[in-house]
Amino acid sequence: MAARWQVSLAALAAAALVACSDTARPSTTPTTTSATPTAAPARPSPSATIPTTPATTQPLVLAIHPTRAAQDIDLTTARSIVRGTVRSWRGFRVGSLRQAQRSTTTLALVPASAAGPSIRPVTIAGIDPFKDPARYPLRTPGPQPTAPVIDLTAGGDVMLGRRVATAAARTGDVSRPLRAIGPRLASADLTVLNLESTLSRAGTPQQGGDSFAAPPGVVAGLRAAGVDVLSLANNHTGDFQQRALLETVRLVRAGGIQPVGAGGNLTEAARPAIVERDGVRFGFLAFNAIGETPRATASSAGAFSLRMPPRTGPLNAGDLATVTRAVTALKAAVDVVVVLPHWGQQYTHTPVPAQRTVADALTKAGADLVIGGHPHWVQSVQFLPGKVVAHSLGNLVFDMDFSQQTQEGVLLELTYWGKSLKAARLTPYVIGSDFSPRVVTGTRAEQILSDLR
Known part of the structure; x- marks a missing residue:
């Protein structure tokens, strides 16, 4: 081009x-x-031709x-x-x-x-x-733009349990951490996040103090912030066992948000979420490559999963083929395919080689956007013709206040003209002592963005 x-x-x-x-x-x-x-x-x-204004x-x-x-x-x-x-x-x-x-x-x-x-x-x-x-x-x-303008915003990992929930409860507003950045999320036509906490304690905690459960009331706050799609394909959706996972899926859907990546069986977990805006169909798939949440099977609840380094073994060719087939099938039904992997190594800006291998397979299969989570730090972004691969957007809401990098992240703000991706903006923010993310500019913004290069 x-x-x-x-x-x-x-x-x-x-x-x-x-x-x-x-x-x-x-x-x-x-x-x-x-x-x-x-x-x-x-x-x-007398000596010049009159310039003609283009039509x-x-x-x-x-x-x-x-x-x-x-x-x-x-x-x-x-x-x-x-x-x-x-x-x-x-x-x-x-x-x-x-x-x-x-x-x-x-x-x-x-x-x-x-x-x-x-x-x-x-x-x-x-x-x-x-x-x-x-x-x-x-x-x-040149050609006058006539296609509808559609803004899509993707954010990182949202954990609304543990100390985040305790701090919010003191204010009487369980969704308080979303309030500062909520208007920016809501300004997009379509917003997608990764919910890294269950909404139920119906079972036994599976990860000790790292078992995350948020109050069910946060769904209303997420919807008020304009969230349309939530990925549940991560290593914490199963923190309180199967009944809590199923209740989380139900509560998200009942709150007017489309869940993707987890369900009562493999068919449900692998089912895409499809959202239409101005005649353009956006399809979302999500998978978990970290483990801990059970793999969904034909008869058991869990997450749509892919085994790959660094957490769940060598890259499994059968799992990757299953995911890429799902991408290709979705591409035949929608205009824009968004894949949401939960993958990678924590606390590093550098993707593991398997992330690039899988991302390449996903884009070749038809994925237009690959937007990852789990590392808790921002990771590099690849810009391909008409496509974007963001390996990690970092934390959006989390109580990991033990390092600067875990309190930084970026929103990926995309603008489409109809089916065509025209612009991708990386908008940095910092999570404050109240666990609320706030957009930053100037030197701090440039410092965060430098970690993506």
């Missing part, structure tokens, strides 16, 4: 200035289907490396960058799309139709070119 758009900055600037001169006024209606007003034509001169335009995106923190620029400076009169800004040097995909200090000019998850868009006066393309002020000739 990038190769087709290796045009010169000068050519882009000339095209963009036709459509975004100071006389142009962007539409004030935030809709993806309305036409953007064009600039007034230049006055003719349709698209956003001209200022793009940086996807592991850089969010950046916002004023319109005057943005236009100066387009004209070529400003060649550097806040430590970024203007360069090509390919350079921006590889370098954390390059700023590129990219037509929206050439963009994808391998770059992060810079907002202009707070306007995002992919979330609000009709109001975005920098334009260049």
Whole structure:
């Protein structure tokens, strides 16, 4: 895709200035289907041809490396960058799309139709070119965006039991840790998290002090935070045995959230969750590679499971074939396939080699997003054409306050235009002493994101 758009900055600037001169006024209606007003034509001169304003335009995106923190620029400076009169800004040097995909200090000019998850868009006066393309002020000739804008947010491990539950109970609000970041989660059209605690104590604790059970009332708080899908394929869904696992699945579903990855038997545990937004069908599968929660079988409850290093033995070819077949079947039924593995080594930023092997098999089978959990630290992110593999987003809510890294994480915020993934943003946060995550910016954000490179 990038190769087709290796045009010169000068050519882009000339095209963009036709459509975004100071006389142009962007539409004030935030809709993806309305036409953007064009600039007034230049006055003719005896020796010049009158420039023709293109019939349709698209956003001209200022793009940086996807592991850089969010950046916002004023319109005057943005236009100066387009004209070529400003060649550097806040430590970024203007360069090509390919350079921006590889370098954390390059700023590129990219037509929206050439963009994808391998770059992060810079907002202009707070306007995002992919979330609000009709109001975005920098334009260049090209296809006018008409597909619906759909935002999908994925978060990391959520544990609402143990000390988190004790602290929240003192306030009388069992969902208190979700309140600070809840509005951001709810602003997405579709939100998915990993619930790493049961909602029942119906059985005997299986992991001693590391057996996690949250109050059932947290489901209402999760739903109020906009959560649509919860992965239950992890090593704590079975912490209070089979009856508690089944009760957790039931309570999640009864609360208006789709559970995925665990159930009363293998058929239920492997069943995908499917959510439709604006005519686009998103399908979710989840599996547990850590153990501890029983493997679901044809006749017994548990999690959809895959045996792999470092916890459940060598990579099992039969398990992987079962999972990839499920991915391929789901891809035939939906537009976007999201796989949620619970895998990897705890307390490291580096994925084990088997994670990359499995991720490669999943994407080849049809997975568009692979979003992992369990390591409790953030791990590297791979940006493929139209696809993203995030090995670990870290903890979102947890009481692991024994290290800095276990109190840091990122939201993966994705924007689709219809079925096409246009942007992936990594939004860092820090978990406070009240176990609530809060978004951070500036130096702290850059420090967290540097661990993903």
